[in-house]
Amino acid sequence: MSQTITVQHGDARAQLEEGATAIQALKALEAVRGQIVAARVTTPDGASLQWDLDREVPDGAQVAPIPADSEEGRAILRHSVAHVMAQAVTDLFPGAKWAIGPPVEDGFYYDFDVERPFTASDLERIEARMKELLKEKQSFVREEVTREQALEEFADQPYKREIIELVDEGTIVSNVDAGPGEGEAGDGPPTFTVYRNVRPDGSVAWSDLCRGPHVPGTDRVPAFTLLRSAGAYWRGREDQPMLQRIYGTAWESRKALKQHLTMLEEAKKRDHRKLGRELELVHFPEELGPGLSLFLPHGALVRKQMEDWIRDETLRRGYQPVYTPHVAKEDLWQLSGHLENYAELMFPGMEVEGAAYRLKPMNCPFHIMAFTSRTRSYRELPIRISELGTVYRYERSGVVNGMLRARGFTQDDSHIFCRQDQVVDEVAGCVEFARDLYRAFGLGEPSRVAISTRPEKSIAGHDDKWKAAEQALIDAVAKTGLAYEIDEGEGAFYGPKIDIHARDAIGREWQLTTVQVDFNLPERFDISYVGEDGAKHRPFMVHRALFGSIERFFAVMLESFNGAFPTWLAPVQAVVVPVAPDFDGYATEVADRLREVGARVEVDVADETLGNKIRRAQTSKVPYALVVGGDEAEAGTVAVRPYQGSQRKDVAVGEFSKELAAEIATR
Ligand SMILES: [Zn+2]
Ligand SMILES: [Zn+2]
The missing domain is CATH 3.30.930.10 (Bira Bifunctional Protein; Domain 2)
Incomplete structure (x- = not known):
């Protein structure tokens, strides 16, 4: 008769046969909600670890799902896609050596030692190859190996060998790209883990030295894209070889990816160096x-x-x-x-x-x-x-x-x-x-x-x-x-x-x-x-x-703010625009009255058309442009053109200065 183990999720408990996987445990515990990519397992001795869904869980473990739409879940998805990218690069660039491929904020990268930098058309080919690989429905299969087996398997991958040596001396290059084995501390040499991409017919497509975890299979990648490539020194050090880094991003849905790409476009437009x-x-x-x-x-x-x-x-x-x-x-x-x-x-x-x-x-x-x-x-x-x-x-x-x-x-x-x-x-x-x-x-x-x-x-x-x-x-x-x-x-x-x-x-x-x-x-x-x-x-x-x-x-x-600071922070809070040089005097008078209430005001006396001056107020994102001409000078008013909001005519200067002072005081 086979042994049974106990697993828990919060107060819920379930009995399973020995050898049960994390996904079986989560199902028995009725803890699966929506899409999940991996599990978090807390072992009886208190270690809290990310866990592959098809990995055996230990007796007495607490098991929790990692949802696809959480930051933790996205990182696991992105890192899994990095493996697929490295596989595509290996296929298309024979002899490529691969270094590390961790998730980063909003995406992932992988570093390769190749003969020349990647071009835009290389990235297209790599992306196309990745799409083919995703369709193969490869599984990510975890295997524990000894240090010697790992060194042998990656004999022609110098960066992987170096990572193994770095782990020996306690240096971890990236928290996913290999680390000492869990739970075996104290007895014998550290174990390493290798993840294999296995096709449905059982053949191995590609393997990497990696700590994991990953999504169960390549059919679990809803949306990804490659973004760009750049040179990057191995381990970030100028005295080390220059590698070629490819950046990409992956998301839990096509919609989430699309939103992210729109945001990136918008971010480029708003770059603080450009706006500055x-x-x-x-x-x-x-x-x-x-x-x-x-x-x-x-x-x-x-x-x-x-x-x-x-x-x-x-x-x-x-x-x-x-x-x-x-x-x-x-x-x-x-x-x-x-x-x-x-x-x-x-x-x-x-x-x-x-x-x-x-x-x-x-x-x-x-x-x-x-x-x-x-x-x-x-x-x-x-x-x-x-x-x-x-x-x-x-x-x-x-x-x-x-x-x-x-x-x-x-x-x-x-x-x-x-x-x-x-x-x-x-x-x-x-x-x-x-x-x-x-x-x-x-x-x-x-x-x-x-x-x-x-x-x-x-x-x-x-x-x-x-x-x-x-x-x-x-x-x-x-x-x-x-x-x-x-x-x-x-x-x-x-x-x-x-x-x-x-x-x-x-x-x-x-x-x-x-x-x-x-x-x-x-x-x-x-x-x-x-x-x-x-x-x-x-x-x-x-x-x-x-x-x-x-x-x-x-x-x-x-x-x-895309450069349009709230009024209290704006460097210039109002610009007074005379419609013709005849009204420069009145414009200066208006500016002085606004300065009395502490506002930062400029007068645009440039010898240009009114249209140009108003456009300048707009592009410099000043909260208020105040247009003044003969009517305004006579009545003691201004025409208010806010950067955001609707225009108002014939506003008494006293009234506007009170409004502006009140707005500035809201800081
Ligand atoms: Zn300090
Ligand atoms: Zn990995």
Whole structure:
């Protein structure tokens, strides 16, 4: 008689024969809803793993479905399509070596070592071949192999062999492209997994070293397309071979794919570098170097509103401002551990009078120095240090992306030092603050709040503190009433964190705010406060940046608003347009009256046709164009042409200035 196993989904339990698969378990548990691509299995010893639907489940496992239309499900689908793409490339380009093919945000890629870069017509051929392969109804079949078997199977694939060696030394190149086996830790050598694409007649079409999971078969790919190709260094390092990367995307339905492609088109039109240039907001001169930019006067006016808002609000909420330098001696970065853990992202050192200095990649050590400038008492806590701190990070020129990923940027950075009993309120305060900020800047409610917990490799000890901090983050978010998700094991090595995302006008999600607990720096700097008992205690330290980076948030807003900022943020809020030079005087008078209520106003006195001037007001996306001629000058009125909305004639200047002032005050 065969053995039976027990599986669970929440409170539901089912008995199955030994050897039952995840899909059989989900069906027995009546847990299948809609399309699913894989399962999440929590083993009796607590490991939570993505699982192929046709893979055997262990006794006592919790089994949950991964829906096709979830972010997790899409990543699995996209990565599965990457296998099909690599198979097509292998067919069409004999001798191609393949490296890694992980899912990325909204898509996937695979890197190949081929004789020449791919052309547009190559991509068409590859896509056509992929469609043929999808029709073959190949299954993805998982097989566990030893290290030696894997090395032998991929003898002519140098990148796969290198991945195996990297796994040996504990480096994972991508979390799907191979990792040590699960559950066998301790006994014998690590196992690897190979996934084979098997045709219905049992013949193997292609195999890859991969951690999985994948969709069950190629008939489970509803919609995909290839997007572009580009050169990419193996492992992102300039001293390594240049590979050819093909990007694609895949979705759970044709409709979802179509929506995504429409969004990509729209995003291209709104690119912040393009809009920034057209609207004369920001400038990326080559002389500065990649990832460095400047705000032109109109961009600077928008930025000033952002800075004023955050400065006013931090003061109102009991933060204490500081100013700190951009460089400091290496001694500081030694003490903070940045040279040990973060050196790759720092600009190289410079020597001054025999001492080595570094540009700052973070503000934290300076804020700690502000805290430790004198003895602190428990009565003073929480202490919230804040600064608009400009930092410099050495991002590779290949990944620099305008203001979205820059080498120099300014954080609205704060560090909160508090007692354990204050952590929940402090963190909840940060989340509420972020929420108010998104509302004020037109991004609505946060679209996603993710709490990341302790990773496998983390700072030693502090077990109680980790538990307390994770629970504090959960309690804090719960207190705000926002929904949240838990990203198991995704925290930093030095503490758990909360990431807050917002959705822009074309549906893209941006991670903006981070609230991070830190057990490492307080230790390294040996910071303390004097408790009620007269003894020294270690405070909790929370890092938080709400905009994140001012430059990045500016770029996100610019793209989301498509350059048409809300009136309170717009660099020029109204432009007065005289119909002829005779009325320049009256136009100036109108502008002065509006400036009296604090509005930013310009007068267009160019010697051009009225049509041209009105078009210019329109293309520069100024919220209000005010047209004035003889009738208006006589009656003391303006004709109002808003950028959005309908035109109005004969509006008294006093009335319009009141309306404008009220609109600006709504910030
Ligand atoms: Zn794979
Ligand atoms: Zn920090």
